[in-house]
Amino acid sequence: MSPAFSHGDLRLYILSLLEEAPRHGYDLMQALSERTGGTYSPSAGTIYPRLSKLEDEGLVTKTVDGRKTVYEITDAGRAEVAARTSDLEGIQAGLADSVRLIADEVRGSVRDAMRSLRADLAAASREEREHAQATPADDARSRSREQLSRADAAINEFRGRVRSELRSHVARGGELAASGVDDIEAALRHATEAVARAMRT
Template sequence: MSPVFSHGDLRLYLLSLLDESPRHGYDLMQALSDRTGGTYTPSAGTVYPRLAKLEEEGLVTKTVDGRKTVYEITDAGRAEVAARTGELEGIEQGLADSIRLIADEVRGSVRDAMRSLRADLAAAAKSDRASAPSAAADDARVAARAQLQRADAIVNDFRARVRSDLRTHVARGGALAADIVDTLERTLDEASRELTRRLRG
């Protein structure tokens, strides 16, 4: 909720700012923003028509200073500010109340946002914990596939070396006794059974 000046209040407040010192339009807009803690920054379309009206009424004058137009309060303007001191105090109090309400709303919004963020973080952490076993299983599968490839390579290498040795031996006229082949068969069979036992745990 931005501070909203009641009808005529902004006009009077602008006049009171000019009572403090001459100002150009942008300076007045900045002063309004500063006085309201940045919660209300009027547009040029809000401020300049009111300044023109004050000038029409003889309460302010304007002079051009380079590229800036400077507004200055007149004696009639000072008289109006003095006559409406009570109203100005009411406006100041209303702005202070508005700023407090906005600050409360901001604090509430921040608290809500923090609660929401904490809830999101908790949900994300829970999701991470829930997916951790799945991630671990994925890692285990990747590792198992890598070891399977290694085992395939070992078996293929063993087969190639045994075949090569046997063929080379026979090609050179060597004898290949049945008991040697029987020993090879038994050894491979024992190795296969041991592997199966280990795989089954």
């Protein structure tokens, strides 16, 4: 998975979260996960070394509150956040775009699933009515319709899975090159030709 933050951005974003309020390490990890729509869930091994470095630089201080260590931004830390306002706005805009892409993906997947379900229910209803009225001469046609429903379901599942993977890849900052799309189109053409050959046998 591509990182949600480029070099140096995570450091600045942690400072901005501490500017909002003092936080302990786990609270910072939760806030980062929530604000990235779940696309980035940092580990303790990522957060605490950065907090330690910020403390060494005099940008944050820490106090022990029971079993928790609470970090608070210093005046020097606030000054750095203020000096890099435009950088912070760019980071926030990028996160908002990522979350929006994920939301669009979820909505699209739900719409696809609902359309597929409605189509499956309609097909099942038609098949049930036709089966009730069928004569022995209709058996072969009925079996073909059953297999057509299986094929439709398999195609819809494949389409939804590939679409979801592509959208997730782009939402998480991955690159989708034209050559990659060319490969996808070529693979789909081969699959279509294979289906046509199967129908002729």
